[in-house]
Amino acid sequence: MTPRLNSKFYILKYDSAMKRLDRKFFARDTERVAKELLGKILCREENGVIYRGKIIETEAYTQDDPACHAFCGQTERNKSLFKHPGTLYVYFTYGMHFCANISTEREGYGSGVLLRALEPVENINKTNGPALLCKSMNITKALDGSDLTSPVSSIWLQYEDAKLINKKDIVATTRIGIKKAAELKRRFYIKDNRWVSKK
DNA sequence: TAAGTGATTAGC
DNA sequence: CTAATCACTTAT
DSSP states (O other): OOOOTTOHHHHHHHHHHHHBOOHHHHSSOHHHHHHHTTTOEEEEEETTEEEEEEEEEEEEEOTTSTTSTTTTOOOTTTGGGGSSTTBEEEEEETTTEEEEEEEOSOTTSOOEEEEEEEEEEESOOOOSSHHHHHHHHTOOGGGTTOBTTSTTOSEEEEOOOSOOOOGGGEEEEOOSSOSTTTTOOOEEEETTOTTSOOO
């Protein structure tokens, strides 16, 4: 598979396909995926425009966790959390906001990582909160169920050779905006990053 | 600290 | 069916 230099379209498709994080990355322990997503680049293409942001804050949710949307089992709303790892779960809340998660572990088990904040990289600006980042990239319910690992998906994670964020630069603390299981330290962010959502 | 805003879900 | 809740944001 070699890109033809005279075909812009072909190069774009080739480039995108080769750079995407694959299913194996997501098919692991949810907390581990939440930590390793820090520093990765979330990409979204719409109408020929590519939006990019570096993930700098995440939260882990597993089916055995009372704060997880999947805790009471699968419903029409949360079904994407149960799909194969790397599936996007977008939900609508407070009558006006969308939030995005990525399913983890294995098919049939309801778990995922909430994307809470990005550091702008390309064509986005206000991204320091889970609903703000969705707004900045126009992530809506229409994308719920998307396979982030598919070479033709309009939303994906860019593969980066860069090293994982050093453990000493990852802060692990309590999650925001939940009442149940509020003591669990399943929120992770890159230390000293100015785009971390405010408490 | 409270309002805005409507889908989702649990409980009759 | 009804009512409470909600992994948020913005403006007081």
